Amino acid sequence: MNDFYTITLRVFHPAGCYEDMETSLRMSANIGHTAGTSRKTPTGDPLSGVYKQTAASFNLVEKTPGYLVDGIGGVLSLLHPHRDYFFRVVQEGGRVALYVGVFFEVMSGLCLDVELMSSLVDMNIELEVEYFEAP
Template identity: 35%
Template structure:
């Protein structure tokens, strides 16, 4: 197996609350955020047509780390456990909360999310999204 690096973010979508409301509930500065009804724009601020249909916030939890994701998943779950009620409110309103993992690999790779960690993610109301960059 080759070396793997990864980054991890907490991503939240909410159908009606503002980005500032989500940010306040999470208690972290977002890397990206926009509110439902805001004018759409590119990441560098150029205007796009239309309005955002939902609020979106992305919070960096781990910045490109060399190692294995399955070595830190337990830490991330523990660090996020105090947010369980906030995640439940988002989901109850029709929103979504996820841990987003970006894997940067060369060659073969793989990881396991243990059954106990899967149960803990589910209990927190967090989906797990993985994006592989070869």
């Protein structure tokens, strides 16, 4: 089997600026925008309207072969020092999520054990999983 996965941290907040997210997490966002600023395409062309919330996306694991659950465990260990920040984001009306892309050649699945799910809950992190058939 030739499964691959990617893991991205996504942080959403009703106000503030995404640069503050970068500072708090000590990471550089690959995508970010601030509530109230003009919307743009990924190439920088203007769109109508403004962003309704602040958001930042941080690539944590590039396309990596292996079992996704092992990767999530490693990422959660890395993110644990930011637990209080994640709690504050959620308390202020935002949300924090791990977005996971799974690329597979044949039917695939996963099982999150109680310890892994408890870690996600303890840090107020949602899990978003999207499956893709590998080309």
